[in-house]
Amino acid sequence: MRLFTPVPYQVRRVARAAQPVGADLKEDDRILIGSWATNRLASVYADAERFKPDRWIETDSNNYDYPTFSAGPRRCVGYGLAMIMVKITLASIPLKRRPNLVPNIRIDTKVAVTLCSRQPIRVVMSNRNAKIVRTDVHGTVSDLYAL
Numbered sequence: 001m002r003l004f005t006p007v008p009y010q011v012r013r014v015a016r017a018a019q020p021v022g023a024d025l026k027e028d029d030r031i032l033i034g035s036w037a038t039n040r041l042a043s044v045y046a047d048a049e050r051f052k053p054d055r056w057i058e059t060d061s062n063n064y065d066y067p068t069f070s071a072g073p074r075r076c077v078g079y080g081l082a083m084i085m086v087k088i089t090l091a092s093i094p095l096k097r098r099p100n101l102v103p104n105i106r107i108d109t110k111v112a113v114t115l116c117s118r119q120p121i122r123v124v125m126s127n128r129n130a131k132i133v134r135t136d137v138h139g140t141v142s143d144l145y146a147l
Helices: 079-096
Strands: 010-013 030-033 097-101 109-111 115-117 123-127
Touching: 079 097
Parallel strands: none
Antiparallel strands: 010 030, 097 123, 109 115
């Protein structure tokens, strides 16, 4: 979700005048927080463009370090439910099935209120013991990460 953040940007209102990083912000100014960009900062994440789930095993980060779901009083109201649903879904799939992308799939992304695919992402669900099939992925999604 760091590389494919569901909400690529957030708009916030400045509560009181401030000067973060030298910018003059006045009360009631609107600012745009680009989670898409901040989640890819090399100064924050080593190998920022690379998918490395092990980076989260030992970390001292907090919700303000990882803005995908925002933090504080503006945190996403669905965060808790979303995390539970993702964990249950991901844990249940390998019990009975093995998902494989269809061969030579094309996945193009679009940015709206959320980041999503322009077309359905097609998978074939095989028996759990089936062989993992590697397939080439084409489209704009391949510009978003490095393996």
